[in-house]
Amino acid sequence: MLDGKYDFKAIDTWAQDLWERQGTHRFDGDSDKPVYSIDTPPPTVSGSLHIGHVFSYTQAECIARYQRMRGMNVFYPFGFDDNGLPTERLTEKDHGVLGREMPRDEFVKLCRETSAKYKQEFEALWRSIGISADWTLLYSTIDERAIRISQRGFLDALAKDEVYLHTSPTLWDTETQTAVAQAELESKDKRTKMNDLRFDLVDGGDITIATTRPELLPACVAIFIHPDHPQAGELLGKRAKVPLQDHDVEILADDKVDPEKGTGIVMCCTFGDKTDVEWYQKHKLDLRQAIGREGKMADIAGPEAGLYANQARRAILERLHESGHLLKQEDIENVVNVFEKTGREIEFLPTRQWFIKVLDKKEKLVELGEKIRWYPDHMGKRYRNWVEGLDWDWCISRQRFFGVPFPVWFCEGCDHVFTAPEEWLPVLEHSNHEVKETCSECGGTEWRPETDVMDTWATSSETPEINHRWGEADAEEHRRCPLPMSMRPQAHDIIRTWAFYTIVKSWIHFQDVPWREAMVSGHVQAPGKVKISKSKGNAPADPRDMITEHGADATRYWALSATLGNDYLYNEEDFKQGRRLCVKLWNAARLARGHLADFDRSAVTADPRPIDTAIRARLADTVRIAGTDLDRFEFGHAKQAIERFFWNDLCDNYLEMIKNRLYDDSPDGADAREAARAGLYDVLNGVVRLLAPFVPHVTEVVFQDLFAAADDADAIGLAAWPAAEPPPGSEEAQHDWDAAIAVLTTVRRWRSEEKLSPGKPLSRVAVRIAPDIADRLPRVQDDVRAAGRMELLDVAPDSALEKGDVQLDAAELPSA
């Protein structure tokens, strides 16, 4: 392989084929090595692979490779999150259908087909970038095992009284016509009008109320005023006529009213916002539902009935204007909550939903967050901040089709809940099972299946359980991924969803954390430091193009140039730099092969020179630094240190200093040559391992060509991470090295000033050097002469010079 020019296409294919053939990255279930398990994010099969995926997955993957080389038995599964609304939306878009307008089983089938197609593309991408997952552990959140474990999780929570069914005003999306969770909300700036409306009092007089949502007037059930409001005394208890409606409402006091906002008097509708929901519950108000599930006005809206809310708003404003109730209008910027998937404004609809209790365990959840080590540290604070701000229990039911069914039936007589026995799981279709029970509450025998499906997060929050094969019949043979898992990699945007929900579930099931460490990535930013968003379509590159154009290793190099947790500006330069590193390694390896072809490392008897020891010491330093960095997921820093060692120390200095010895095949030079070859062998062997987690393809080729034959490992990914122990005599040798470099640099500078080719030999160079390095020179003089192409090097100590200083006195070109 190590022939000709560096060709990433050939290298990538060759290495990936090798790993595939070998099963290099399979988890070893029989090994007694300690397990390092990674709770890989199952990406949503949403149809588009984006640059952010490559970014964060590569970062975690680098750690998997590192841990494997450190001797850990790495459990590195891969998964796909293909159930739920995202897949439904993708299917609807791709096939131009609407799930609720076609037979459910047909739609579900179409969803399965659609996700299968995209899954293949996903897997191909991950393989093409060298993800070292064990693909035999692949799971998908809609496969039977995942459904079974998800349903088991639900039943476990239900049995522990952590789940409840409740009818109450719930966050509702009118486009997909389902309940949604707090974590799925986004805020959106909206230009709208603030309308001052006149409400006439029943007993005469009037008040002014400001609103952005006049279409909710039919749902107005009360008017609130702050108890300290100057008008409170005269208004409290009075009734006001709701404009254009035939009902009136009472004026009530509540200190949640802000006297500074609007007119200081506010109407309460069921339901315009979260406060309305609170007031409705607190003051036991009537329920007047003005908006239906599909976002259209209900019959009580009179002339506006059947219109969508925004149409109704325009219509009723016109009527309010005509009737003289509209006193003033003002353009304002408003913030509204929208559903992240559709961008539609959230409504509050009283519906019956399943909830998982989270509000009652906020403190415990904070505590669990503190038990997990977050990298970087401040991501733990973001988790905490989210938990502390929770307002709703976790609504897990969705009025949708393609998802994990609730394994429950309701009694037709009294709505009592029947839960599927364990042996029924997974309940894929309720019709596959017949409930023969008699209802313990009412004696009824007719049972109605729950038609809702679970929120997709209700399943993906069980990924540690899926990996562990919790409660599965074959768990014993697979019980190799212990809980808690070692590490959770993910990006910061899903701390409030995936990380949070997973912690909730783990607590409910096991009263423990799901993983010991969390590695949280930042985002890729588009040029101009702007957020990449699907709607803007401003992704700077397509992942497949990146790999095709730059190769897998250069693409990885780009992703690994970031600092964990920081957002990272997309930068083409990184790819070029990655490519350069690969080319450099390729060429250094070719040089090495020329000198190591017939080399037997184990037969070396020659003593190393000080620079041979020094370069080994510098390698050991680099191993230590890189190890410390990778242990805390600072891949970028590790990469920098390794690269610097490879490029500056090894290529620019060491190789130049040993070339003379390498090319000297005279009998006199045999020992010197052998020591140089041993040095070259050791250090290249070491650095290629250090680089392997970053650029696994090119390093695999080098490893196979030069080092595999003498190594136990079949692939570099299984080879041992180098030792950090410095060789004997390191300290002295390093000082000798520094002295050599000081002289070399002086000569190089002179050459550059004289505009002389570095290749042009010099017959004699005379330098004065500081006393502290003077006595070191004899030990490295030959090496310096070799690298500087000097036949003679005269060195004179000069106590007038500063520590480490070197002055060039004379340099002579050979006489022609």
Place this chain on the structure above:
RNA sequence: GGGCGCAUAGCUCAGUUGGCUAGAGCGCAUGCUUCACACGCAUGAGGUCACAGGUUCAAGUCCUGUUGCGCCCACCA
């Protein structure tokens, strides 16, 4: 309004627990086909570390405040 982060060379970024003249890559300048590599090599220019205080023998690093930018949450009368 609450939480968090960022501010270092023209650009993109490193700078662990405070410790010598603040680093890298790109870009720029000068030179070099040198027997692995011009996808290279050598040399060089370039920074009041956002601002103002404070702690310390010593601050880019710690503390307080200010300004600007970004993210999350709340606000949705």
